[in-house]
Amino acid sequence: MPDGPPLADPVERALAAYLDGAADPAARTKRSAVRLAVAQAMRDGVLKDGDLLPPEKRLAEIFGVSVGTVQAALQQLQQRGEIVRRSGYGSRVALGDSFSSAIWHFRIVDRDSGRRLTVEAERIRIDEIAGGEMGNGDEGNGDEGSAAPDDPLAPVWSAFLGPDDSYVRIRRALTMSNGAAVAGRMVLRARTAPRLLEMAPEELHAVNIRSFLQDEFGVATARASTEVRGLCASDTPGPASGNAPAAPVLELRARAVAHDETPVYFQTVRVPSDSCAFAF
Known part of the structure; x- marks a missing residue:
């Protein structure tokens, strides 16, 4: 004090x-x-x-x-x-139902009440993935916390971001205000945010990463295309950093681009479908 x-x-x-x-x-x-x-x-x-x-x-x-x-x-x-x-x-x-599409592509809401959920606790991991480590895993299976060769979505996000020497992956394990466990992941090319790997994960706690990228690195996101799909128990990964949603889940995938259509990041968020939903 x-x-x-x-x-x-x-x-x-x-x-x-x-x-x-x-x-x-x-x-x-x-x-x-x-x-x-x-x-x-x-x-x-x-x-x-x-x-x-x-x-x-x-x-x-x-x-x-x-x-x-x-x-x-x-x-x-x-x-x-x-x-x-x-x-x-x-x-x-802010009031509990505040929402700004200029900042957020989506929000996580309580399935029953529809009210916006806030983050009560979070754990963050930042790691580097070499361009040759992505492998060709099965998109529907694998461990969210595994190494890059076992990343089931590596073929998906690498196809969107394009070939590069190095990528940065940010993984977030969140506990929401209704007690739900949420697992998030964002992947971007290392040259998009060259100092990100040098930062302590604590610098991203309680931060909107989309705005953080713009303020810290001058990377502005113009728009993002999103899709939501349901995953059954066999498609649900094990705990990421010890806190991941139990099956069945809803998975959101977002592909963000800059004003010149250059890919900025690929993002996934998985929420338990019995207690959470996405709002756009």
């Missing part, structure tokens, strides 16, 4: 306490620590839908960082759809 007099406001005290947890490990930047602290406050109900966040200057004092760092962290939360920022009005926690 930053040095200074004790914080009287309970929300401010909670935010400062969350920062202590978010600042570990040391690999996280100050921006990431602030972003994760605010996100955790929203997950725990300290900040509820529609609540006004403290002013940016005050947040900088609470967290012991610069106003610029706070603004960068809030921008990432805005890109994820977690908060709404308006000049002169401050930042508020």
